Amino acid sequence: GAVVSQHPSWVICKSGTSVKIECRSLDFQATTMFWYRQFPKQSLMLMATSNEGSKATYEQGVEKDKFLINHASLTLSTLTVTSAHPEDSSFYICSARAEGPNTIYFGEGSWLTVV
Amino acid sequence: AQTVTQSQPEMSVQEAETVTLSCTYDTSESDYYLFWYKQPPSRQMILVIRQEAYKQQNATENRFSVNFQKAAKSFSLKISDSQLGDAAMYFCAFVGSGNTGKLIFGQGTTLQVKP
Numbered sequence: 001g002a003v004v005s006q007h008p009s010w011v012i013c014k015s016g017t018s019v020k021i022e023c024r025s026l027d028f029q030a031t032t033m034f035w036y037r038q039f040p041k042q043s044l045m046l047m048a049t050s051n052e053g054s055k056a057t058y059e060q061g062v063e064k065d066k067f068l069i070n071h072a073s074l075t076l077s078t079l080t081v082t083s084a085h086p087e088d089s090s091f092y093i094c095s096a097r098a099e100g101p102n103t104i105y106f107g108e109g110s111w112l113t114v115v
Numbered sequence: 116a117q118t119v120t121q122s123q124p125e126m127s128v129q130e131a132e133t134v135t136l137s138c139t140y141d142t143s144e145s146d147y148y149l150f151w152y153k154q155p156p157s158r159q160m161i162l163v164i165r166q167e168a169y170k171q172q173n174a175t176e177n178r179f180s181v182n183f184q185k186a187a188k189s190f191s192l193k194i195s196d197s198q199l200g201d202a203a204m205y206f207c208a209f210v211g212s213g214n215t216g217k218l219i220f221g222q223g224t225t226l227q228v229k230p
Contacts, residue, residue: 032215032216034216034217034218038158041204041223041225042222042223043206043220043221043222043223044160044206044218044220046217046218046219049215049217091158093158093160095160095216095218096216097215097216103216104162104210104216104218106159106160108158108159109158109159
């Protein structure tokens with residue numbers, strides 16, 4: 001079946017540096033992908049909608065200059081956390097919409113730790 | 116704006132017993148989809164069951180079934196014959212018409228299964 005791959009699963013970076021997380025649809029084309037952030041024991045908070053070939057749509061309160069999203073192909077969306085700070089440490093997970101009525105697949109998620 | 120509310124932060128059930136997780140939502144749309152997702156400690160999002168709003172019949176998937184009350188905007192999940200592997204965080208989610216794939220999640224319910 002359809003699979004969404006997210007990489008890396010774990011990443012540790014130094015404060016002030018940038019880190020990139022990839023979300024890839026392996027056997028289907030995804031014109032739309034979504035990025036969520038999840039703190040421990042909390043729900044998934046939608047950060048932005050990634051649209052292939054156009055600018056991402058960010059949710060209210062999400063800094064677009066800090067969380068850069070690029071969706072350059074029909075199978076790949078990337079989230080770059082720029083100038084990372086310890087408060088950016090979190091679990092980030094992507095989803096992709098496939099063909100069919102609201103057929104949605106999730107990546108495995110990425111743990112980001114900023115030290 | 117659509118909202119999803121799960122009023123039970125934690126629930127507990129004895130193995131082999133039945134448990135019901137509650138979910139209510141608010142929307143002005145008439146056509147939408149509702150989901151229950153399971154998130155085990157691995158953090159992988161697993162689709163448990165899906166319900167189309169235009170269908171009056173409640174969805175079922177093996178031991179999992181829903182009670183969909185459209186007028187009351189209620190969407191509860193019943194787990195029968197609970198198993199130890201059912202222990203996880205469960206999220207109720209909503210996506211509106213237009214096949215956008217943009218999920219709105221409830222706060223989540225942590226389910227404990229006691230042997």
